[in-house]
Amino acid sequence: MFILKRQDVEIGNFKHPSKEQKIPILSYQGQTFRLLSVFNAAQEDDARSLWRDLTDNQGKACVLLEEPERFSVWGKIHLEKASAETVAVPGVSNVFVKAAVIIIQAMYEDIADLMGDKQAKRFEGDLVAIGTQIRLPDMTSGALVTHLLEADPFSAPLPAWQTNHLNTLFKELHRIGKSYFGHSNFTERALEALDELSSTERDAFLTWLKQLSSGQLWQ
Known part of the structure; x- marks a missing residue:
């Protein structure tokens, strides 16, 4: 929709209505946009690819912000609507979303290391298919999946996944x-990647996972 420079916009923060966190907000000509993804200066092509996919393929109203040290993609929101929806939708801890991203990345790395790039690309396609099927934010196109696989789950903005998304996601991840x-031992290897989390976060996630209907597949 827009490709803008820093001097074209105003950037502030919007306080999350139910959590102790602030959400970066970009304002341009009376319109409001929420931060979706951040890329460093060397990732211009990735930033433009994500922006084009969201605008051209998904019909989203988005801003690509060009700055000297980085590129960022912002999606249009209405603050009043966003506030109401955030309160109404049952939340899920960022820790659980972070763990899901780590598991996806661990499975991808195992496939790439053990089976080669061709099978790794096939796995990317499987992720797109899952994301499209369940309308999973940040996983409905090749560009979004590539960004998800390369993102640092400890610093990049996390996908807006809810419990129902994660329940189906873990079921489908186990299936593929x-x-x-060819066996279930891959779940042990994938869960070992969660050692990157603090012990408190890891234990909280594993306890929560057991409560999902798909969680028994990962025991």
């Missing part, structure tokens, strides 16, 4: 994982 590895 078996198609690559």
Whole structure:
């Protein structure tokens, strides 16, 4: 929709209505946009690819902000509507979303290391298919999946996934994982990647995972 420079916009923060966090907000000509993804200066092509995919393929109203040290993609929102929706939708801890991203990245790395780039690309396609099927934010196109696989889950903005998304996601990840590895031991390897989390976060996630209907597949 727009490609803008820093001097074209105003950037502030919007306080999350139910959590102790502030959400970066960009204002341009009376319109409001929320931060979706950040890229460093060397990732211009990735930033433009994500922006084009969101605007051209998904019909989203988005801003690509060009700055000397980085590029960022912002999606249009209405603050009043966003506030109401955020309160109404059952939330899920960022820790659980972070853990899901770590598991996806661990499975991808295992497939790439053990089976090669061709199978890794096939896995990317499987992720797009899952994301499209369940309308999973940040996983409905090749560009979005590539960004998800390369993102640092400890610093990049996390996808806006809810419990219902994650429940279906873990079911589908187990299904396609078996198609690559042929057994269930891959779940142990994927869960080992959660050692990157603090012990408190890891234990909280594993306890929560057991409560999902799909969680028994990962035990």
